[in-house]
Amino acid sequence: MVESIAVLGAGIMGAGIARVLGRAGHDVRVFDVRADAAARAAESAGGSPCDSVEAAVDGATIVLEAAPERLELKRALLAEVEAANREAIIASNTSSIDVAALAAGMRDPSRLVIAHFFNPADTVPLVEVVPGPATPQATVDRMVALLAEAGKAPVALAEQVEGFIANRLQAALYREAMHLVERGVATPEQVDAVVTAGLGPRWALAGPFEVMDLGGLDVWTSVTDGIFPTLSGASAAPAMLRERAASGELGAKSGQGFFAHDADAPVRFAARLAALLEARVQLDATDPALEGRGSAGEGSPT
Numbered sequence: 661m662v663e664s665i666a667v668l669g670a671g672i673m674g675a676g677i678a679r680v681l682g683r684a685g686h687d688v689r690v691f692d693v694r695a696d697a698a699a700r701a702a703e704s705a706g707g708s709p710c711d712s713v714e715a716a717v718d719g720a721t722i723v724l725e726a727a728p729e730r731l732e733l734k735r736a737l738l739a740e741v742e743a744a745n746r747e748a749i750i751a752s753n754t755s756s757i758d759v760a761a762l763a764a765g766m767r768d769p770s771r772l773v774i775a776h777f778f779n780p781a782d783t784v785p786l787v788e789v790v791p792g793p794a795t796p797q798a799t800v801d802r803m804v805a806l807l808a809e810a811g812k813a814p815v816a817l818a819e820q821v822e823g824f825i826a827n828r829l830q831a832a833l834y835r836e837a838m839h840l841v842e843r844g845v846a847t848p849e850q851v852d853a854v855v856t857a858g859l860g861p862r863w864a865l866a867g868p869f870e871v872m873d874l875g876g877l878d879v880w881t882s883v884t885d886g887i888f889p890t891l892s893g894a895s896a897a898p899a900m901l902r903e904r905a906a907s908g909e910l911g912a913k914s915g916q917g918f919f920a921h922d923a924d925a926p927v928r929f930a931a932r933l934a935a936l937l938e939a940r941v942q943l944d945a946t947d948p949a950l951e952g953r954g955s956a957g958e959g960s961p962t
């Protein structure tokens with residue numbers, strides 16, 4: 661079914677989201693406070709740029725909000741959407757804003773759902789779909805179906821949790837990675853090599869539960885008993901992260917973070933990631949055991 665989709669905010673994420681939905685054959689309209697950003701994103705998505713929120717959401721069945729991560733800004737934007745459109749599902753791409761706080765400012769909070777894409781949005785398959793306090797299951801199901809039909813791998817959470825799933829898993833790993841470097845056990849280069857040469861390739865094919873199954877649950881019982889008590893329990897950003905960020909070493913976007921980066925680094929990374937994911941699709945196609953396996957979004961939490 662062709663949906664009429666408004667994408668609000670055409671920055672890093674909105675432009676990619678517009679492309680995903682445009683390529684899937686939907687009618688995409690794009691609004692951004694910067695007309696040039698809206699025009700570029702609309703062109704790359706085969707959609708149309710709009711010069712107001714009202715024009716973008718008029719008659720839309722789905723609204724995708726990808727504006728900056730500021731609660732008051734998003735609340736004001738959603739109020740504008742609600743004033744101009746009474747029907748559409750409103751999906752926010754927020755990474756960290758509390759869904760309840762966002763919903764609390766709405767006239768009809770049952771319209772709100774989170775569709776959390778990953779950068780680059782048109783390359784990384786995962787989209788986390790998260791209900792707000794008043795979101796009906798039918799809305800979650802509709803977003804999951806829309807995203808799966810557009811070629812994404814949606815995973816629907818049963819309820820909101822800080823950081824959803826992916827950022828919680830990343831944060832747990834990054835906490836320990838920085839702890840190991842701060843203790844002097846290894847350098848950032850060495851920790852990254854452990855991931856890219858070992859853990860990462862396995863994780864491209866099997867998640868933590870399948871990796872535990874493959875290794876043996878008896879083994880993993882001993883490993884977790886032995887290591888859990890020794891892991892970092894830090895409850896704030898470690899100094900090596902905080903101090904770099906405070907001094908303007910922001911990573912690829914400033915040219916220097918833990919490592920030095922040139923301006924093309926994000927583009928090259930996106931291209932290599934796309935090639936890797938394509939190789940995985942080819943590999944999956946050759947494994948008869950994977951045939952008929954349900955989509956990532958179909959599991960029900962236990």
Ligand SMILES: NC(=O)c1ccc[n+]([C@@H]2O[C@H](COP(=O)([O-])OP(=O)(O)OC[C@H]3O[C@@H](n4cnc5c(N)ncnc54)[C@H](O)[C@@H]3O)[C@@H](O)[C@H]2O)c1
Nearest residue numbers: 669670671672673674692693726727728729753754755779
């Ligand atoms: N960058 C990421 O890796 C990432 C990943 C997942 C989710 N997100 C989330 O996606 C959202 C957008 O992030 P981004 O990285 O694309 O930011 P960005 O700064 O690249 O883009 C935001 C865009 O919104 C526009 N904008 C500002 N005010 C607006 C308004 N009132 N109405 C419409 N457009 C407006 C800006 O001009 C800009 O083009 C945030 O909620 C962020 O948390 C980001």
